[in-house]
Amino acid sequence: MKLRLNLLAALLVAALSLGAAPRYVFYFIGDGMGMGHVTTTQTYFRDVLKADKPPLMMQFPVAGIVTTYSASSPVTDSAAAGTALSTGYKTNNGMIGMNADTVKVYSITRDLINKKYGIGIITNVAPDDATPAAFYAHVPSRKMFYDIDCQAAEAKIDFLAGASLRGLQDKEGNDTDVMKRLAKNHVTVTRDLNEARKCKGRVLLLGNDSINLNNNDLGMAIDSIKGNPTLPQMTAACLDKLSRDRDRFFIMVEGGNIDHSAHANDGAAVIKGIIEFNQAIEVAYNFYLAHPNETLIVVTADHDTGGMALSGGYSAAKNDLSKIDYQRISKDRFTNEMRAQIDDKTMAFLRWEYYRKTLERDFGLDKVFTLSMDEETSLINRYKQVAGRDIGTIKGLYNVFDHFTNDLYRLFNLSCGIKWISGSHTGNPVPVYAIGVGAEQFSSLNNNTDIPGKILKAGTN
Numbered sequence: 414m415k416l417r418l419n420l421l422a423a424l425l426v427a428a429l430s431l432g433a434a435p436r437y438v439f440y441f442i443g444d445g446m447g448m449g450h451v452t453t454t455q456t457y458f459r460d461v462l463k464a465d466k467p468p469l470m471m472q473f474p475v476a477g478i479v480t481t482y483s484a485s486s487p488v489t490d491s492a493a494a495g496t497a498l499s500t501g502y503k504t505n506n507g508m509i510g511m512n513a514d515t516v517k518v519y520s521i522t523r524d525l526i527n528k529k530y531g532i533g534i535i536t537n538v539a540p541d542d543a544t545p546a547a548f549y550a551h552v553p554s555r556k557m558f559y560d561i562d563c564q565a566a567e568a569k570i571d572f573l574a575g576a577s578l579r580g581l582q583d584k585e586g587n588d589t590d591v592m593k594r595l596a597k598n599h600v601t602v603t604r605d606l607n608e609a610r611k612c613k614g615r616v617l618l619l620g621n622d623s624i625n626l627n628n629n630d631l632g633m634a635i636d637s638i639k640g641n642p643t644l645p646q647m648t649a650a651c652l653d654k655l656s657r658d659r660d661r662f663f664i665m666v667e668g669g670n671i672d673h674s675a676h677a678n679d680g681a682a683v684i685k686g687i688i689e690f691n692q693a694i695e696v697a698y699n700f701y702l703a704h705p706n707e708t709l710i711v712v713t714a715d716h717d718t719g720g721m722a723l724s725g726g727y728s729a730a731k732n733d734l735s736k737i738d739y740q741r742i743s744k745d746r747f748t749n750e751m752r753a754q755i756d757d758k759t760m761a762f763l764r765w766e767y768y769r770k771t772l773e774r775d776f777g778l779d780k781v782f783t784l785s786m787d788e789e790t791s792l793i794n795r796y797k798q799v800a801g802r803d804i805g806t807i808k809g810l811y812n813v814f815d816h817f818t819n820d821l822y823r824l825f826n827l828s829c830g831i832k833w834i835s836g837s838h839t840g841n842p843v844p845v846y847a848i849g850v851g852a853e854q855f856s857s858l859n860n861n862t863d864i865p866g867k868i869l870k871a872g873t874n
C-alpha cells in the first residue's frame with residue numbers, strides 16, 4: 414500500500430512538472446538581424462504590403478533587447494555570439510563551444526538530450542557554420558570545418574540541415590572520412606526534403622551543390638532559385654519528424670543568409686530574407702497554437718550586421734521601399750554572374766547601351782530607380798573598367814565584389830532610403846521576441862549569455 418502511495422506521489426510530481434514545462438522549444442536566430450533590419454522589414458509590411466500587422470515575431474507578447482559583445486571585442490562574430498546563445502558563456506571571436514581560456518563549455522542541447530528531447534538544428538547556410546556549430550561542437554577556430562563535421566557526426570542531433578559540409582574534402586580536394594563517420598553513427602545523408610522528413614533515426618539534409626550559392630548558402634529568397642529546400646520547408650519537415658518520433662524536442666532555426674546579404678549591404682535581400690525567416694516562425698507558431706501550454710518560441714539574433722537603417726530623409730518618397738520589389742537578384746549572385754561574364758569575355762563585347770537593359774529588367778531602372786547624370790557617368794566608368802577586366806575587387810566576408818556591382822547596389826539602396834554603416838558586424842543591440850511557456854523571462858535588457866539559461870529554465874521546470 415505504502416509503495417503504491419509512493420508511486421502515486423512520484424507520478425503526481427512527474428505529471429505536475431511535465432505539465433508546467435514546455436515540451437516543445439523553438440529557438441530562432443536571425444544571423445545579423447539587428448534592430449534596423451527588423452524595423453525596415455516592419456516598414457515594408459506597413460507601407461508596401463499594406464499589412465495591418467507587423468511581421469509575426471513582432472506580434473509576440475514579449476519583446477526585449479539583447480547585448481551582444483564578446484569576451485574579446487565589443488563587436489562579436491557569429492562564433493562567439495553563437496557560443497553565448499547556446500551555452501551561456503562569453504568567448505573570444507572565432508571560438509566555438511569553448512570559453513576564452515579554451516575550456517569546453519556545453520550547449521543547452523546537452524542538458525536537453527539528457528532529458529530525452531529530440532534535437533533539430535536547421536540553417537539556410539552551412540550546418541558547420543558558426544551558429545549551428547555552436548549547438549554541437551567545441552573548436553578553437555570556426556574555420557576547423559573537418560573537426561566540426563566530425564563532431565556533428567558524433568552529436569545526438571536527430572535532424573541537421575543546411576547547404577553543405579565544408580569538411581567533406583581536404584584542402585587538396587580529396588575526400589575526408591566525414592561521410593564514413595556519419596555512416597558509422599547511422600546518419601542518413603540526403604538531399605531530398607521528403608526523405609529527410611520520413612527518415613527514421615538521425616538525418617543530415619544538404620542542398621544541391623549546383624544550386625548552393627558560394628558553397629555555403631542554400632540560396633537567397635530574393636533570387637527564388639528552385640531546387641533547394643527553404644527555411645520554412647525545412648522547419649516543417651523537422652517538426653513533422655520530431656513530433657512523430659519524439660515525445661519532446663528542441664529545434665534551432667538559423668536565418669543564416671540574412672547575415673550574408675547584410676555583409677553585402679543588400680537591403681532588398683535582407684528584407685526578403687527576414688520575410689522567409691518569418692515564414693519559418695509561422696510554422697512554429699501554428700504548432701504553438703495547437704500546443705499553447707507546452708510550447709516556447711524564442712526569436713532573436715546573434716548580432717547586428719552592417720548597421721542597416723532607413724535614412725533617406727523626412728519625406729516618404731525618399732524612403733520608398735516599394736522599389737525593392739523591382740530588384741530581382743541578390744548582390745552576391747549578381748557579382749558572381751558578372752565574374753562569369755568577364756571570364757567568358759561576353760562583357761568585353763557588350764556596350765553599356767545594351768548592358769543597361771539588364772538594369773532596366775533587374776532593378777526597374779528609369780521606372781522606379783533613376784540615376785542622375787553624374788551617377789550614371791560614374792557607373793558607366795565602373796562598367797567599362799570591369800568589362801575590360803579591371804575588376805578592382807572589394808573583399809566581403811562571404812564574397813568578393815567587383816566595383817561596378819558595389820556601386821550599383823549602393824546607389825539602389827540609397828534610392829530606397831536604406832543606408833549602411835559598414836560591411837562588418839556592429840556592436841548594436843538586437844531584439845528578442847518570445848511567446849509561450851516561460852516567455853515573460855525575456856521582457857528585459859538581456860545579455861546574450863542569459864538567453865540559453867532562461868530557455869533551459871522554462872523548458873525543464
Ligand SMILES: [Zn+2]
Nearest residue numbers: 445491672718
Ligand atoms: Zn556575419
